Amino acid sequence: MSGNIVSLGGLTIGSKAALEKAMASEGCATTGATGCGSKQAPDDMDPATWAKVKDHPCYSEEAHHYFARMHVAVAPACNIQCNYCNRKYDCANESRPGVVSERLTPAEAARKVIAVANEVPQLSVLGIAGPGDSCADWKKTKETFSRVTQDIPDMRLCLSSNGLALPEHVEELVDMNVDHVTITINMIDPEVGAKIYPWIRHGGKRYYGVEASQILHERQMLALDMLVARGILVKVNSVLIPGINDEHLLAVNKEVKRRGAFLHNIMPLISDPAHGTHFGLTGQRGPTAAELQKVQEACSGGANLMKHCRQCRADAVGLLGEDRGQEFSLDKLPEALEYDPAGRESYKDWVAKEREDRRAAAADAKAETGATVAETAPKLLVAVATQGGGRINQHFGHASEFQVFEVDTTGVRFAFHRRCDNYCVDGAGEEGRLDRVIATLEGIDTVLCAKIGDCPRETLAEAGITVLQDYAYDYIETAVSAVYRARMGLAPAQAETA
Ligand code: CLF
Ligand code: SF4
Numbered sequence: 001m002s003g004n005i006v007s008l009g010g011l012t013i014g015s016k017a018a019l020e021k022a023m024a025s026e027g028c029a030t031t032g033a034t035g036c037g038s039k040q041a042p043d044d045m046d047p048a049t050w051a052k053v054k055d056h057p058c059y060s061e062e063a064h065h066y067f068a069r070m071h072v073a074v075a076p077a078c079n080i081q082c083n084y085c086n087r088k089y090d091c092a093n094e095s096r097p098g099v100v101s102e103r104l105t106p107a108e109a110a111r112k113v114i115a116v117a118n119e120v121p122q123l124s125v126l127g128i129a130g131p132g133d134s135c136a137d138w139k140k141t142k143e144t145f146s147r148v149t150q151d152i153p154d155m156r157l158c159l160s161s162n163g164l165a166l167p168e169h170v171e172e173l174v175d176m177n178v179d180h181v182t183i184t185i186n187m188i189d190p191e192v193g194a195k196i197y198p199w200i201r202h203g204g205k206r207y208y209g210v211e212a213s214q215i216l217h218e219r220q221m222l223a224l225d226m227l228v229a230r231g232i233l234v235k236v237n238s239v240l241i242p243g244i245n246d247e248h249l250l251a252v253n254k255e256v257k258r259r260g261a262f263l264h265n266i267m268p269l270i271s272d273p274a275h276g277t278h279f280g281l282t283g284q285r286g287p288t289a290a291e292l293q294k295v296q297e298a299c300s301g302g303a304n305l306m307k308h309c310r311q312c313r314a315d316a317v318g319l320l321g322e323d324r325g326q327e328f329s330l331d332k333l334p335e336a337l338e339y340d341p342a343g344r345e346s347y348k349d350w351v352a353k354e355r356e357d358r359r360a361a362a363a364d365a366k367a368e369t370g371a372t373v374a375e376t377a378p379k380l381l382v383a384v385a386t387q388g389g390g391r392i393n394q395h396f397g398h399a400s401e402f403q404v405f406e407v408d409t410t411g412v413r414f415a416f417h418r419r420c421d422n423y424c425v426d427g428a429g430e431e432g433r434l435d436r437v438i439a440t441l442e443g444i445d446t447v448l449c450a451k452i453g454d455c456p457r458e459t460l461a462e463a464g465i466t467v468l469q470d471y472a473y474d475y476i477e478t479a480v481s482a483v484y485r486a487r488m489g490l491a492p493a494q495a496e497t498a
Contacts, residue, residue: 049262052179052233055124055348056156057320059180059233059263061308061414065390065476066351068122069158070317071129072109073102074144075137079164080200080216083278084239084269087131102315102329106140110147114337116317116328117152121347122388127158129182130314135165142169145176151339156180160237163220164200170226181227182235182265183220186245188255190214195244198278221259228260235263235306240295241279242269242287250298257303264299265306268292293416307416308403319388321401321417358390358475365481366411377488379408381415382480383441385449392471392479396452397424404444405476407484412477418444429456438463446483448476 045053057064078087104112117123126148128134134141145157159173160182173181187193193213200212207215227234236256238249245252253264269286271279278284287295296305310320318324383402385394400422406415420440423433434456441447444465450472457467471479 049233055351056158056180057125058158058265058306058309059235061306062355062390063124064308064320065386065388066122066355067124068120068317068319068322069125069127069312070113070116070120070123071127071312071314072104072112072144073131073314074104074106074109074140075128075130075134076103076132077137078131078133078162079136079202080133080162080212081198082162083196083198083284084241084271084280086276086280102325104330106143106147108330109144110151111333111337112328112330113148113155114151114339115333117155117344118337118340119328120318120324121343122319123155123344125156125158125180127160129158129160129312133162133165134159135161135163135169138165138169142172142176145178149176152341154344158182160184161223162216163223164202164216165219166223167219167226170223170230170232173227173232174230178232180233180235182237183223184237184239185220185224185252185256186238186241187213187248188217188221188252189248190217192245192248193217196241221255224256224259224261233262234260235265236261236303237265237267237309239269240266240287240292242285242291244284246287246291246295249295250302253299253302261303263306264303265309266292266295266299267309267311270311289416308414310417321419354389358477361475362412362477362481365478369407369409369411369481369485377409377484379406380445380484380487381406381443382483383418383444383447384476384480385447386476390476391473392448392476393450393473395424396447396449396456396467396469397429398422399449402441402444402447403476405480407480412480412484423456429453434459438465441465445487448479448483 053059053063055063055067057067057069076087078085113126126145128141128144141159148155149157157176157178158180159178161184163183163185166181166183186196190210190213193216194210197213197216199206199208200216201207202215202219224234224236234256236252238245238252240246240249249266253266256264269279269284271277271284271286273280273283296307299305308320312320313323313325315325316323317328381404383404384392385396385399386392386403387394399420401417401419403417404415405412407413418440420437421433423429423437425433438460441460441463447460447465447467448471449467449469451469452467460467468483471482
């Protein structure tokens with residue numbers, strides 16, 4: 001168990017006091033001092049790549065425990081039609097459809113970014129991810145990025161695009177120091193594409209069917225090649241559409257790996273008639289969790305897979321899985337705002353130290369597990385309630401998602417997340433919700449949380465799920481390893497107290 005017990009639960013809005021308290025407990029200065037802890041790359045990554053991903057919550061699973069992103073919806077126009085999109089709602093490339101976003105001018109967006117940066121020290125990335133296409137509405141995207149970097153030079157810029165207009169803007173992206181670009185690539189075969197894209201608009205002309213998808217495919221591959229050649233990290237998003245591209249995504253994975261994509265994020269189609277999309281209205285369903293997992297397993301060994309995507313809204317604010325956009329709607333922002341860098345700078349230094357400590361703890365736990373457990377020991381799935389920081393720091397009843405880790409003799413790995421309605425409402429548990437949480441946790445052996453009451457713990461035990469609060473505020477990897485050793489009978493089990 002780690003000796004450094006710090007909860008990041010309070011490190012959110014109005015949190016400078018909490019930040020100082022957390023950092024003081026780590027023995028760090030609170031005034032933005034540098035050099036507090038190691039900033040070295042992990043063993044399996046070169047330092048240049050690490051410098052780009054270490055504070056990007058989407059490009060590094062580890063970083064998503066510490067850093068937040070925000071999206072601004074500034075570019076509503078689009079140059080293609082996807083059968084899963086209705087632009088009255090959000091862009092389904094990077095966001096959950098079904099909720100209308102607040103559209104912003106570039107000046108409004110820049111003001112909002114300052115407001116969030118002053119209140120959320122975890123903020124590291126500004127993304128433009130719909131509704132619409134960031135490159136089809138290029139002037140607004142470019143103006144937003146240049147306004148923000150004038151105010152906050154260290155803000156990482158990230159954009160998402162369908163790729164059609166992307167090749168025209170690669171040089172400007174390089175000039176603006178954009179080093180993360182996502183292209184949504186759902187096919188490399190235009191016959192498959194024709195089932196996803198009814199039309200595109202390119203060079204002032206509209207194209208339909210297979211011809212449209214052929215052009216889109218060529219432009220996507222060109223964009224990918226150009227970005228990789230310029231050293232920009234490319235994440236490829238693919239929407240998994242059962243019966244249309246499920247088997248085909250293996251070929252997509254191989255091709256984007258061959259061309260140098262950094263990550264491949266296979267996302268489930270979200271389809272509902274209420275969204276008014278072609279797929280929603282014609283009954284095209286999304287994949288089950290098992291179908292998604294099957295495709296991801298088929299792709300293992302190819303391009304690195306992103307598994308911690310939360311399919312964020314186009315106006316999302318906060319850590320992945322968190323949605324704090326409503327706290328920063330335009331009507332709540334002051335007219336004049338000045339950026340104060342102190343909170344973000346101090347936080348970055350604190351994370352560097354915390355990260356080094358967590359890594360050392362995880363390595364110790366891995367060594368201990370590998371040394372003591374038989375080679376044939378089975379795999380376990382352990383769900384954790386966390387508010388970030390890589391620690392078990394959330395009460396069971398407050399969790400609206402659980403991060404699930406798989407553990408075996410080779411170590412602890414993030415596997416997937418499961419969402420649910422939180423069990424506690426206004427301080428009291430709701431029976432109906434507990435049933436749904438239990439259904440959400442199907443297949444999970446153990447849940448780790450900071451606190452749980454007797455009643456829900458016993459109900460979960462009857463459903464075959466052990467809940468432990470003994471590892472409250474420990475690092476996730478350390479705790480999951482300890483649970484594993486206990487389950488395998490090779491270490492003393494923790495008492496299951498409530
Ligand atoms: Fe936004 Fe996308 Fe940049 Fe991340 S989201 S533009 S790369 S900063 Fe991240 Fe959200 Fe998944 Fe996107 S979790 S939907 S992958
Ligand atoms: Fe909709 Fe995005 Fe597709 Fe354009 S690229 S049609 S905004 S999902």
